Amino acid sequence: MRKLRNVLYVTNPKSYLSRDGESIVVSVENQELARVPIRNLEGVVCFGYMGASPGMMALCTENDVGMCFVSPYGKFMARIGGNVSGNVLLRKRQYAVSDDEEASKKIAAYCILGKLMNCRTVLQRFSRDYPDMVSREFEQNFKRLSEGILQIRAGTCGSLNELRGFEGILSKYYFHSFNDLILSTEPEFSFENRSRRPPLDRVNALLSFSYTLIAADCASALESVGLDPQVGFLHRVRPGRPSLALDLMEEFRPYLGDRFVLSLINNRVVKADDFAVKENGAVLLTDDARKTVLQAWQKRKKEEVMHGYLEEKMPVGLLPYAQAMLLARFLRGDIDGYPPFVVR
CATH class of the missing domain: 1.20.120.920 (CRISPR-associated endonuclease Cas1, C-terminal domain)
Structure with missing residues (x-):
């Protein structure tokens, strides 16, 4: 059975997500707030509009980490997926x-x-x-x-x-x-x-x-x-x-x-x-x-x-x-x- 990993919830609507090596970096106005290794995650849910870099999204898809964008109050906006998996x-x-x-x-x-x-x-x-x-x-x-x-x-x-x-x-x-x-x-x-x-x-x-x-x-x-x-x-x-x-x-x-x-x-x-x-x-x-x-x-x-x-x-x-x-x-x-x- 699969093991439970963490979901990264980004709640600050001004946050921007980028990639540094094998980690996700969360920044607000160019100041780093958090750094999370991708291996610790099974999903990312971003409550905001600032978005994420293409490199960070590639990091998620390469590691089968689902990424979802919702409004600051929880309305679904978009989901990022990688190559189609499965039979x-x-x-x-x-x-x-x-x-x-x-x-x-x-x-x-x-x-x-x-x-x-x-x-x-x-x-x-x-x-x-x-x-x-x-x-x-x-x-x-x-x-x-x-x-x-x-x-x-x-x-x-x-x-x-x-x-x-x-x-x-x-x-x-x-x-x-x-x-x-x-x-x-x-x-x-x-x-x-x-x-x-x-x-x-x-x-x-x-x-x-x-x-x-x-x-x-x-x-x-x-x-x-x-x-x-x-x-x-x-x-x-x-x-x-x-x-x-x-x-x-x-x-x-x-x-x-x-x-x-x-x-x-x-x-x-x-x-x-x-x-x-x-x-x-x-x-x-x-x-x-x-x-x-x-x-x-x-x-x-x-x-x-x-x-x-x-x-x-x-x-x-x-x-x-x-x-x-x-x-x-x-x-x-x-x-x-x-x-x-x-x-x-």
């Missing part, structure tokens, strides 16, 4: 399956099942730990979510679009109960519904930011096993969108994203004044808070979890790679179905 026959198979709606629906159902089962586990753990705080509405949403999982398993959704629509309905049931999971008494952390582009409250700002981090890790994992992150099954092909990375991250949203956000809020790692509210209503993390969240994210990725299908303990940060590997095995025909990661 060309695997990618040909991926493209053929993506063009086949029925075959795509099969994989999409696995991705959605993984996501919804992990959503249910998040709610289930809350009801177990805080039984006195479980409302009747919470119980109803949990029941609807459980019934929906059974329906998807039974294959009652006719088309791929119907499956997507049904998943959207079940996700709303889950998020209708999300505010119950927030133990903070600060009114600023009240959550009503999911909003994005831009996030309109503090909880949504954290959710969007964490999902951006997960998507970047999923894209790197897919490339490392020879799959094309742009060509998906649940999310259809759209220029500039990493559709397969979005497919893969669905099962990680509740476990890696939502639980991480809840821990940040409930453990008071972030506070109400760690956010800036823009004139258009967008709510964004401040620079210092973004660094705090990234430090907590790196720590979280080093924690270990048992992978049910592989029956192996691994760092949380390797889960996207493990699932990308299993997806590649399924497309090759080595296993009968794609087993999504479901937390126990």
Whole structure:
């Protein structure tokens, strides 16, 4: 199994990345701030607009280190990749399956099942730990979510679009109960519904930011096993969108994203004044808070979890790679179905 290495998160929007030998140099206004050997990294995520030198980008591609550019507040802008790796026959198979709606629906159902089962586990753990705080509405949403999982398993959704629509309905049931999971008494952390582009409250700002981090890790994992992150099954092909990375991250949203956000809020790692509210209503993390969240994210990725299908303990940060590997095995025909990661 692959070993977990670090991801370099460059949070200063004025940073410029260059190469010196086998190291990445981070500078601001021609002053060196950091120097990181490439051998210690598996990815670079740059929150800013200053960019990087061609030599530095070549260093990343030569060492299979994924590089992603996002806006200072987490919106995906671009990804740098090197020579296409992996078996060309695997990618040909991926493209053929993506063009086949029925075959795509099969994989999409696995991705959605993984996501919804992990959503249910998040709610289930809350009801177990805080039984006195479980409302009747919470119980109803949990029941609807459980019934929906059974329906998807039974294959009652006719088309791929119907499956997507049904998943959207079940996700709303889950998020209708999300505010119950927030133990903070600060009114600023009240959550009503999911909003994005831009996030309109503090909880949504954290959710969007964490999902951006997960998507970047999923894209790197897919490339490392020879799959094309742009060509998906649940999310259809759209220029500039990493559709397969979005497919893969669905099962990680509740476990890696939502639980991480809840821990940040409930453990008071972030506070109400760690956010800036823009004139258009967008709510964004401040620079210092973004660094705090990234430090907590790196720590979280080093924690270990048992992978049910592989029956192996691994760092949380390797889960996207493990699932990308299993997806590649399924497309090759080595296993009968794609087993999504479901937390126990």
